Amino acid sequence: MRIFVTTSNHPSKNSTSNIIIKNFIKNLKENNSVYCIWFLYNQKKNNMSENSDETIIDIHDYNDAIEVLKKTKPDCILANNNQYATIDHAFSLAAKFLKIPLIYNKIVDFTDTDEKEVSENKFKRIMKKIIVKNPETNQHILPFILYKNKFLFKTKNKMNINLYSNIKTQIEHIMFNFIGDPKKRFTNLADLNLINNEIWLKKFKEYGIDEKKMVITGNPYWDKYFEIFKKINLSKNQVMHNPIKILILTTPLFEHGFWSKKQRDTIIRKLIGILIKEKDFLFAFKIHPTSEHLKTYEEFTEKNSKKIKIYQKESLWDIADNYDIVISYGFSMIHTEIAIAGYRMVFCNFDQKFRLMPLVDLAIDSGFVKICNNLEELPMQIHDLVNKQIKFNEKFDNEIKKFLYKFDGNSGKRVSEAIQLLLKNYEQK
Numbered sequence: 001m002r003i004f005v006t007t008s009n010h011p012s013k014n015s016t017s018n019i020i021i022k023n024f025i026k027n028l029k030e031n032n033s034v035y036c037i038w039f040l041y042n043q044k045k046n047n048m049s050e051n052s053d054e055t056i057i058d059i060h061d062y063n064d065a066i067e068v069l070k071k072t073k074p075d076c077i078l079a080n081n082n083q084y085a086t087i088d089h090a091f092s093l094a095a096k097f098l099k100i101p102l103i104y105n106k107i108v109d110f111t112d113t114d115e116k117e118v119s120e121n122k123f124k125r126i127m128k129k130i131i132v133k134n135p136e137t138n139q140h141i142l143p144f145i146l147y148k149n150k151f152l153f154k155t156k157n158k159m160n161i162n163l164y165s166n167i168k169t170q171i172e173h174i175m176f177n178f179i180g181d182p183k184k185r186f187t188n189l190a191d192l193n194l195i196n197n198e199i200w201l202k203k204f205k206e207y208g209i210d211e212k213k214m215v216i217t218g219n220p221y222w223d224k225y226f227e228i229f230k231k232i233n234l235s236k237n238q239v240m241h242n243p244i245k246i247l248i249l250t251t252p253l254f255e256h257g258f259w260s261k262k263q264r265d266t267i268i269r270k271l272i273g274i275l276i277k278e279k280d281f282l283f284a285f286k287i288h289p290t291s292e293h294l295k296t297y298e299e300f301t302e303k304n305s306k307k308i309k310i311y312q313k314e315s316l317w318d319i320a321d322n323y324d325i326v327i328s329y330g331f332s333m334i335h336t337e338i339a340i341a342g343y344r345m346v347f348c349n350f351d352q353k354f355r356l357m358p359l360v361d362l363a364i365d366s367g368f369v370k371i372c373n374n375l376e377e378l379p380m381q382i383h384d385l386v387n388k389q390i391k392f393n394e395k396f397d398n399e400i401k402k403f404l405y406k407f408d409g410n411s412g413k414r415v416s417e418a419i420q421l422l423l424k425n426y427e428q429k
Contacts, residue, residue, distance in 0.1 A: 001028065001423070004037045004074035004100075006087050010046060011038045011056060013290045014315070016221060016333060020105065021078060023220035027416035037072045041087045043144040059087070059147075064154035065094035076101040076423060081193065082185045084176045086148040090155040092189050097159045101426050103419060104190040106200055106219075149173070183207060192422045194415055197405045215418040218404060218411030221333065226409035228317050229341050236342060239324045239386035246275065246283040246382065247323040249316065249345075251330030252291035258330070267350050268300050270375060271327070276304055278379050284309035284323070286316055317341075324386055327378070331355050339363035340400065340407075342390050346381050348372045358403040359396070366393040 003025065009015035011022075021036075028034045034053075040046055041059040049056045055072070062068050069077075069091070077095045079088040081104035095102040149170060156166045176185070186207045193209060195201050196219040205211055248271065254264040275283050285297050287310060294312050301308040311319060316334060325344040328335060331354055338345050339359035347360070347369060356364075363369035368390045370381050400407050 001032045001076075002035045002037060002072070002074045003028075004039065004069070004072060004077045004091070006039045006041065006077075006079050006091055008040075008042050008087075009290050010040060010042075011054070015290045017080075019224075020220050023223055023412035024078070024105075024415050024419070027220075027412040028419065030416070031420065037074055039068060039087075039091070041148065043141060059151065062151075064151060064158050065090040066097065066155055066158040069094050069098055069100060074100060076103055076419065078103050078105060079190075080104065081106065081187060081190060083187045083189075084173055084185050086152050086173070089173075090152040092187070093159060094155055096189055101192070101422055102190045103192045103194065103422070105194040105415075106196050188213070191426070192418060194418065197403055199402065215414075216405055217414035217418060218406050218408075220412040220415055222404050222407060223409045223412050225317075225337060225340065226407055232317060232341065233321060234341060234343055236390035238389060243280045243282040244325065244382065244386055245323045246281055247316075247319070247326050248275075248283060248285045249326050249328040249332075249334065250285060250287045250292060250297075251328065251332045252288045253330045255288075255291045265300075268297075271348075271378075272300060272304065272308070274375055274378055276306060281379070281382070283327075284311065286311045286314070286319070289313060325382060327382075329354060331357055333357065335360050336403075339369065342366075342368060342392060344385050344388075344390065345369045346372050346378065346385060348375065348378070350375075359399055362393045362396055362399055366391060366396075 005021050007015075007017055007021070009018055011018055025034055025036055036054040038054060038056045039059065040056055045060045046056070046058045048058060048061065057068070057072070065087075077091055077100055079091050079095075079102065081088075083089045083092070092102055094100075152173070153166060153170055156169070157163075186204065186209060188209050190213060193204060193214045195204065195214050195216045198216065201211075201214060201216055204214060250268075253259040254261055259267075275281050285301070285308065287294070287297055289312055292312070294310060297310050301310065316337070320341075320343060325346065326338060327346050327348060328338075329348040329350055335345070335347070335357040336359050339357075339362065342363075345363070345368070347354075347356075349371060351373075360369060364371065367388055368385070370385055372378050372381055405411070
């Protein structure tokens with residue numbers, strides 16, 4: 001079985017999408033010979049690599065999706081259901097044109113009701129992303145955005161879509177990023193839609209996706225956490241030792257266009273300044289594994305008298321036992337992980353109200369997550385939180401089922417069964 005995957009993060013990086021795809025592949029390999037073709041699209045050009053299990057190819061070496069698929073000859077294609085995500089849509093169209101089974105998976109567990117909050121100030125956020133240089137390449141992102149749109153245009157051109165229609169949809173595609181309704185991004189193109197939970201099943205029905213093409217599997221992202229949370233030894237008792245060990249869990253708000261560089265720098269420096277004054281605090285940073293840059297945080301910490309450790313490649317749950325409490329902000333699936341695990345967290349708003357990820361509101365009700373609206377009060381809130389015993393809200397089990405479907409470690413297995421059934425039925429047509 002040859003599986004084709006689109007990704008903006010190198011497969012060696014543990015991005016959310018890569019974790020999910022690797023889970024698919026691991027489960028498929030239990031009953032099949034599987035070869036994965038990773039199509040990497042990001043601003044930095046990567047060299048092609050190949051081994052007995054996978055091939056990694058780069059967008060900069062190709063002109064259009066038809067060319068790529070004819071060369072790689074996959075048995076199925078995995079992509080994101082978003083007609084305004086340039087590369088995913090290019091391969092979705094190419095898959096239908098070449099009659100290759102197309103599979104959509106949904107990465108996030110929250111719904112469009114939540115995403116509407118994220119869409120506020122969309123124009124401002126996109127302009128920041130366009131204007132600011134990528135720290136990794138030291139180049140502006142705009143040329144690469146145009147490159148991706150050119151890739152989509154050439155794909156549609158090869159499908160004999162007429163010039164007027166091609167130009168019209170390209171303009172609509174660009175305008176959607178500024179003024180588009182998020183609900184209109186979904187299409188009914190896929191042969192199989194892998195659905196995380198019943199919330200999304202209901203939403204996709206409303207958006208016109210054929211129910212016969214949908215299978216609820218749960219989100220394979222959570223499979224490993226089912227095992228991790230069974231084994232992890234997080235104390236639910238009061239923290240009695242000194243110093244209090246604090247982990248600052250950052251989120252890439254600047255890198256994703258939500259903050260300006262000045263905003264991020266000012267807030268991180270202020271946070272360090274407040275924590276470093278407390279003699280009974282020992283703190284470290286855990287930065288995003290793919291989107292943030294180690295050098296940036298080394299510059300924040302190098303002028304301080306105390307040595308401040310910075311983690312990046314490490315998983316939070318490999319180091320969680322070493323820390324009593326987390327400070328975080330923004331929005332990330334890792335906040336839901338913290339809520340499920342029962343890990344103490346102070347969630348900082350920094351003069352703006354961030355959307356809460358699933359289950360975090362119940363963690364707040366349970367008392368082991370606190371909201372901080374004033375950084376000057378942060379030390380007091382940390383002391384208050386470590387002196388509390390952790391207890392879960394009685395609604396937790398029902399809410400976990402609502403968002404995670406079956407938190408049993410078998411979502412990837414259900415995905416594998418759905419994909420195998422699709423390909424079997426495809427062969428019989």
